[in-house]
Amino acid sequence: MTFTGESVYSGGKLLSAASPIINAGADRGYHLLVVDGHSRTNKFFWSLPFIIGGQHWRIYYDPHVDGSLVTLQLCLIIGTIDLVKAHFEFSFVEENDEQERARIHDGSEIFEFRGRFSHHTKVLKKETWEKFIRDDRFTIRCDVMVLAQGATTRISSFIAVPPSDMQQNFMDLLLSGDGTDVVFRVGGETFTAHKCVLAARSAFFRAQLFGPMKEGTASTNTILQINDMHAEVFSMMLRFIYGDSLPAPPVDENEGVLLQHLLVAADRYDLRRLRAMCEDKLCDYIDISSVATILSLADQHSCDGLKKACYHFVDCPANLRAFVETEEFDHLQRSCPRITKEIILNMLPSPSLIQ
Template sequence: MVGDRNWAVRIYPNGYKAPGYVSVYLILDSADAKDVKAKFTFSLLDKGGEPVPSCIKTVTEHIFPSKGYGYGFPEFIKQEDLERSAHLRGDSFRIRCDVAVVKMIRSQETHANEFVVVPPSDLHQQLGGLLRSNDGADVTFRVGGDIFSAHRSVLAARSPVFKAELFGDMREKAGDPIEIDDIEADVFNSLLHFIYTDSLPESTNEGATQDDVVTASHLLVAADRYGIERLKLICEEKLCNNIDCNMVATSLALAEQHSCDGLKEACFEFLASPSNLEMVITSDGYQHLKSSCPSVLKELIARLLPAELTAARDIIRSM
């Protein structure tokens, strides 16, 4: 019960008028209710019970006219994306629904407030426009032959590393482009886009392609380098949702080198399947993992040993 009204959540695992998707709806379930105004959010929860950022859908305000009326998201999440994700455990998943009923409090002094509509924030759009226009830009970067212009104050506000660099030693070289040698130009462009808009550039592809996953790997490295934690977590989540035999060894090495505990656990869970492990061992990525991160391989082997071989597991971990 919310706002003196009964509510129900209806979930369609095979989609409602949306084949290939999981659909979710909020239903008004009070017989005497009419024209109830509510705002609500559906969130897919990870194994720790926290909302998954890419699977949060919100309705800012909607009117439910009578009992049995439902409103929601026919395309809440693709079935294949859910099935590949680390959030589906034992053929089950968790969804949270937050509901707030909107009530108008009226008085002689304040009744005119119902005529004032406050629009949602468009700060991200304005800052994105600032990046595109280069108005007032006071720092430039040379990345792979491309030149990028930006604003020192914005970069410093969003990244502790940029703050130390741009207002430290590099400040004296304000007129020269700053050379960035170990990041690709398209990755740096996505990094700047996130810094200004708190979002990634929209992809033109349906779902995540192999190139998108590789780009997420490179962007995770860049986010870790510049201390942009939210971007790092977004990339980590994308990699968790797209683990396969071709990418798991690379993702596991990345998780070990950049302290991505969630990605590491998702890779271990994938490799717990003997068939997956057998395919990965024959891949080039496994040889890279073996040479670059031998410690994580020891941890994997120790986890795969039967529980009764505790002593052997401890010996392997200490090697």
């Protein structure tokens, strides 16, 4: 049985260990929990962490407020596998002779610890521990034996699981053109894609390509013409569908303008994550010259967060003064007086703040 160290709680705090508490290999071990100043201990605490059987453990100690009970727990804080089976036993020990122990409970039972912070509890009555107190101090020993769990427990720490490369796999599939079965003609350019990928990512494409619509009934490669979208915007949208991240705009293109068009496309094709990403990114492009356009766009496509960002920008008196002097504000006032009214109302203080 390997000794994994001791945790000493004294003076209202847990004292640091003199040396690291490590037991990387043994399946059996024990840890000592020393409570110094028991009568003055009125709050719960955790022991220092210790390792037995490749698992990280802690002991939880909670003296009840009325002093009649004490709760002890053995807690699995980090496990290398989902299910850990172990025997454990709490006992009182005399510090002068650790071999003479008074068992708190029988350690023959097999306990299952499932996942992080899984624990098992023992509640002690006052008469159980008070006879072991010496100078307001006592020591509890926790013995743990982790049962063999197969090869997983032993080799998991030596296996490096690589990060997911699924997004790159899909992007490679798109760029290679292998297995494509739908062709888009947009702004004089041609794009090929896979119906099943589009349908999985967008309810609009699912209905268009596999629903009762004309395009869904074709048995050969489907050709779709899109007349109201820039090729650069469609290319960015297609790369998002396959890569699930906001793609970089083409070189020398106005990213702010492209993001506005991309938001419209995302709303049209029911790509909610892309729409939210565009909405979030456009907040960085709000300025005197663009706030009217972005505010109008946010209003048309129900982008409440983007609208609030615009209102927050014009909430500054200097920004509002500069904004109302622009032609963009005059156009907004003529085309959508409701928005200019909302700007004014947003500037007014809340009635609850008026004394």
